[in-house]
Amino acid sequence: MKILVPLKRVSDPDNANKVKVTGGKLDASGLEWKPNPFDEYAVEAALRLTENGTNTKARVGEVVVVTFGPKEAETTLRAALATGADKAIRIDALDDALDGDVVARALKALVDKEKPDLVLLGKQAVDGDSNQVGQLLAEYLGWPQATFAASIKSNADKALIVSREVDGGALNLKLTLPAVVSVDLRIVAPKSVTSIHTPATHTYPDGVRFAALMAIMAAKKKPMTEVKLADLVTDAATKIKYTGFELPPSRKAGIKVKTVAELVEKLKNEAKAL
Amino acid sequence: MTNILIIAELAEGKVKKSTHSAITFARSVGAPFSILVIGQGAKGAAADVAAFGAAKLLVCDDAYLVGPVCERFAPTVAEVAKKGFDVVVVTASSFGKDVAPRVAARIGAGYVPDISSVKVDGDKLVFRRPVFAGNAYANCELTTAIKVVSVRQSEFTPAEPSGGASPTEDVALAAKDPAADRVEFIGLETAKSERPDLGEAKVIVSGGRALKEKFAEVLDPLAALLGAAVGASRAACDAGYAPPELQVGQTGRVVAPRLYFAIGISGAIQHLAGMKGSKTIVAINKDADAPIFQVADYGLVADLFVAVPELITELKKAT
Numbered sequence: 001m002k003i004l005v006p007l008k009r010v011s012d013p014d015n016a017n018k019v020k021v022t023g024g025k026l027d028a029s030g031l032e033w034k035p036n037p038f039d040e041y042a043v044e045a046a047l048r049l050t051e052n053g054t055n056t057k058a059r060v061g062e063v064v065v066v067t068f069g070p071k072e073a074e075t076t077l078r079a080a081l082a083t084g085a086d087k088a089i090r091i092d093a094l095d096d097a098l099d100g101d102v103v104a105r106a107l108k109a110l111v112d113k114e115k116p117d118l119v120l121l122g123k124q125a126v127d128g129d130s131n132q133v134g135q136l137l138a139e140y141l142g143w144p145q146a147t148f149a150a151s152i153k154s155n156a157d158k159a160l161i162v163s164r165e166v167d168g169g170a171l172n173l174k175l176t177l178p179a180v181v182s183v184d185l186r187i188v189a190p191k192s193v194t195s196i197h198t199p200a201t202h203t204y205p206d207g208v209r210f211a212a213l214m215a216i217m218a219a220k221k222k223p224m225t226e227v228k229l230a231d232l233v234t235d236a237a238t239k240i241k242y243t244g245f246e247l248p249p250s251r252k253a254g255i256k257v258k259t260v261a262e263l264v265e266k267l268k269n270e271a272k273a274l
Numbered sequence: 275m276t277n278i279l280i281i282a283e284l285a286e287g288k289v290k291k292s293t294h295s296a297i298t299f300a301r302s303v304g305a306p307f308s309i310l311v312i313g314q315g316a317k318g319a320a321a322d323v324a325a326f327g328a329a330k331l332l333v334c335d336d337a338y339l340v341g342p343v344c345e346r347f348a349p350t351v352a353e354v355a356k357k358g359f360d361v362v363v364v365t366a367s368s369f370g371k372d373v374a375p376r377v378a379a380r381i382g383a384g385y386v387p388d389i390s391s392v393k394v395d396g397d398k399l400v401f402r403r404p405v406f407a408g409n410a411y412a413n414c415e416l417t418t419a420i421k422v423v424s425v426r427q428s429e430f431t432p433a434e435p436s437g438g439a440s441p442t443e444d445v446a447l448a449a450k451d452p453a454a455d456r457v458e459f460i461g462l463e464t465a466k467s468e469r470p471d472l473g474e475a476k477v478i479v480s481g482g483r484a485l486k487e488k489f490a491e492v493l494d495p496l497a498a499l500l501g502a503a504v505g506a507s508r509a510a511c512d513a514g515y516a517p518p519e520l521q522v523g524q525t526g527r528v529v530a531p532r533l534y535f536a537i538g539i540s541g542a543i544q545h546l547a548g549m550k551g552s553k554t555i556v557a558i559n560k561d562a563d564a565p566i567f568q569v570a571d572y573g574l575v576a577d578l579f580v581a582v583p584e585l586i587t588e589l590k591k592a593t
Contacts, residue, residue: 016406016543026410100375101384126524128405130387135344135375144345144457147372150518161460166368167473167527168519169464173343176456185508185525186518237417239384243400244413251550254571256562260581263556263574264588271571273533273554274593 001061001157003046004116007039009076010127024244038122044208047084053198060197068093081219082211093229099238104136109232123182134182150186153194276305279359287315289322292365294432299425325435334445344373345454352380353448366424384416390429407547428530475503477533483509484538507539523548541566
């Protein structure tokens with residue numbers, strides 16, 4: 001199976017509360033770039049689908065990672081190559097010139113060239129929190145989609161049984177490939193991905209894998225190509241225009257109560273919440 | 275002149291209450307709106323939204339509409355949208371977030387997800403939406419003739435009926451999307467619960483990993499007493515103490531009840547993203563430095579296994 005995994009770099013999500021707004025503009029300059037966590041989960045799921053879990057050094061199939069951004073964004077791609085992806089593509093673009101729709105249309109053109117069996121991506125990037133590229137791409141390709149995937153089971157690499165985490169439960173679908181699947185965080189639980197190449201008894205460690213130093217060195221030799229955005233989309237106009245940013249209204253500082261009785265008294269008489 | 279199309283969400287032959295938030299969006303724009311009631315059982319369900327002042331109820335009821343499998347819904351939604359509507363709105367539930375972008379791409383419309391408010395500025399609509407896990411808000415506009423938006427249930431107070439009865443009109447299923455033939459609906463596993471839905475509850479009692487195997491034993495009596503929904507942190511769900519559908523946060527549900535109890539929850543950014551909009555927040559945690567205390571209106575540093583039973587006793591006395 002050939003899998004394409006789009007990746008995005010985001011401002012450090014664990015310090016998102018340090019994002020500043022200056023003159024209506026968003027300022028995350030104090031924050032480090034990190035790979036979007038949901039995209040890292042997608043890479044891990046792609047690796048699990050294309051290997052025998054008892055020998056994670058050999059790939060059965062191909063994992064191609066792609067990102068949009070300036071030269072520095074290649075760091076995100078190299079990290080994915082180091083964990084096991086085979087090749088990387090950077091679509092040269094400025095972050096500010098993109099929206100989910102342009103990204104989806106460019107990915108559509110890339111998919112037409114690369115012809116993967118599956119596009120696997122994070123359900124949302126944790127900067128814009130939009131949750132849209134997978135769905136837009138699926139429609140542009142005319143492919144079926146499964147969003148919020150919590151588990152994926154490969155059926156002879158021709159179809160996937162996907163369990164989607166939806167409001168109030170789990171919705172199970174069988175998708176005939178090619179398809180687009182966006183993943184939620186439980187996709188990296190030990191038994192969430194079942195590949196035909198891995199013994200059924202195999203259990204993965206929880207979470208995403210880390211690259212060994214040797215693998216990081218070796219990743220520098222893996223293919224990295226650059227594609228111009230204009231070579232993929234003739235109309236690079238965004239459909240969404242951001243006109244300004246604000247910080248959320250801050251919550252009034254709360255108080256610490258000393259006893260449960262005091263808590264109930266405050267809830268009843270002060271907050272009138274009971 | 276703006277004309278809004280609301281996509282209703284159905285479950286078990288009824289219109290889900292989440293749809294009422296999309297109606298609130300339409301009312302806050304102040305433009306005429308119609309409601310597309312689409313899915314199996316739509317004919318019966320349409321009556322649920324007949325008295326909200328919609329210009330029309332457009333009803334598409336067909337055995338083909340299983341699931342919800344969005345590939346089966348999107349073509350008909352798109353066809354209806356093209357007939358004189360310029361805003362298509364759905365509540366940002368897992369259904370809405372799945373189908374809305376697909377519809378937008380189908381009709382070349384722009385899409386703004388998860389909006390928290392809308393402002394009419396002359397002939398423009400300015401949408402406000404949270405970004406960076408709710409640590410900033412963005413204002414944005416769409417440049418396309420038809421605009422697709424999803425609205426946060428937690429930010430648009432559910433609409434109340436305004437009376438009258440909207441006329442209904444049957445809508446035929448649009449030409450099928452070939453992609454739909456490559457998706458087979460296997461089933462929906464739902465855990466039956468006595469408790470209200472997280473998105474609709476006025477009070478939520480949420481627990482973290484600290485509750486361990488006693489998650490339900492400790493929280494259920496408190497939730498029952500308050501008529502509350504039960505929520506959970508990611509850590510509690512990952513550890514298997516609570517089922518995933520109870521998760522509140524960036525993954526899981528975004529909620530804003532009148533009263534939110536965070537019990538044994540440290541308050542990671544991803545959790546705060548899902549509950550910071552609650553009116554009153556109570557935190558009970560052993561660790562006095564837990565970040566949850568920074569957003570809590572009332573914090574109690576205590577052992578939850580002692581404090582929660584005591585809270586139940588005190589609440590019974592007080593009410």
